[in-house]
Amino acid sequence: MERTLYRRWGKRTLDLAFSAVGLVLAAPLFLVIAVLVRITSSGPALYRHQRVGFEGQLFDVLKFRTMVRDADKAGPAITSATDLRVTPVGRWLRWLKLDELPQLWNVFKGEMSLVGPRPEVPHYVESYSPDQRRVLSVRPGITDLASIAYRHEEELLTGRADLDRYYREVVLPDKLNLNLAYLDRMSLLYDLSLLLRTTTAIFTSHPRVLHEDH
Numbered sequence: 001m002e003r004t005l006y007r008r009w010g011k012r013t014l015d016l017a018f019s020a021v022g023l024v025l026a027a028p029l030f031l032v033i034a035v036l037v038r039i040t041s042s043g044p045a046l047y048r049h050q051r052v053g054f055e056g057q058l059f060d061v062l063k064f065r066t067m068v069r070d071a072d073k074a075g076p077a078i079t080s081a082t083d084l085r086v087t088p089v090g091r092w093l094r095w096l097k098l099d100e101l102p103q104l105w106n107v108f109k110g111e112m113s114l115v116g117p118r119p120e121v122p123h124y125v126e127s128y129s130p131d132q133r134r135v136l137s138v139r140p141g142i143t144d145l146a147s148i149a150y151r152h153e154e155e156l157l158t159g160r161a162d163l164d165r166y167y168r169e170v171v172l173p174d175k176l177n178l179n180l181a182y183l184d185r186m187s188l189l190y191d192l193s194l195l196l197r198t199t200t201a202i203f204t205s206h207p208r209v210l211h212e213d214h
Contacts, residue, residue, distance in 0.1 A: 006188050007138075014188070015114050015139075019107040026101060033064055033098060041087045043069035046102060051119035054139045059111045061119055062102035066090025077121060078163045081154040094154070097202055103142045115191040116141025117179035124172060135179045138186070143198040145182050146175035151201045 034045035047065040049072070050058055068074075071085040079086065086094065093099040106112040112119070119140035128135075141147075150156070153171070160166045182194075 003187050007186060010188060011113060011186075011191070012110070014191070015107050015110075015112075018114055019104045022104045023108060026104070029098075030101065033093065033101075036089050037065055037087075037093075040089045041065075041068060050122065051140065052122055052125040052136065053111055053119055054136065056125075056136050058122065059106070059119075061112070062105055064090075064093055064099040064102060066093050066099050076163050078157060078167050079154055080157040080160070080163060082158055083154070097198075100142055107142065111139070113139040113141045115143055115182075115194050117144050117182065118147055118175070120172075124168065127168065128176070131180070132176045134183060135176060138183065143194060145178040145194065148194070148197050148201045149178060150175065 037045045043065055045065060047063045047067075048060040049063070051061045053059045066087060067079075067083075067085040067090055068087060075083070075085055090099070103112055107114055116138050117135040117140055125133075125136075150171070156171070157163055157166065182190075
């Protein structure tokens, strides 16, 4: 009963309250980051990218731009730690996950949640199995179990001959398994614990090791 109430009303209430407070408190930091991005590379401070959200609806996820202008037209959607499209400031933002902060606005608008499966691009979602599509039954989140486990995803992808194939066949299925596990455990206390673990993981986590069957 408690979990049902949280999923129906409590989760959105938590998202709305935390995102509103977060947007206000982080406003000075937003300004500093935006200026740094603009003065160190040409292009806008924010980057918008279409993702698949709740019940398959498309929306634009917001991030601080961490790559050179038009980087999405000059290489794959997946990036490794050695990707030359990432700017020096962008690499720092990615390491501290500060590039994700604008998604508080996505949360405030109701397109995302603080905690939930990370939203994927449409062409990856098209390959989901019926069971994997269950991750679309909740709002996508800024952080989740997979975000914590794959804190160093870019290092994991470094050196792969085919980044897209490795991501689709090895990394993504593992992420989806973690997301499905989250759906079964979703609760107020669990969400709060994942927010805490996310903060801790920024400074302490190590690359996830995957065993390939391909």
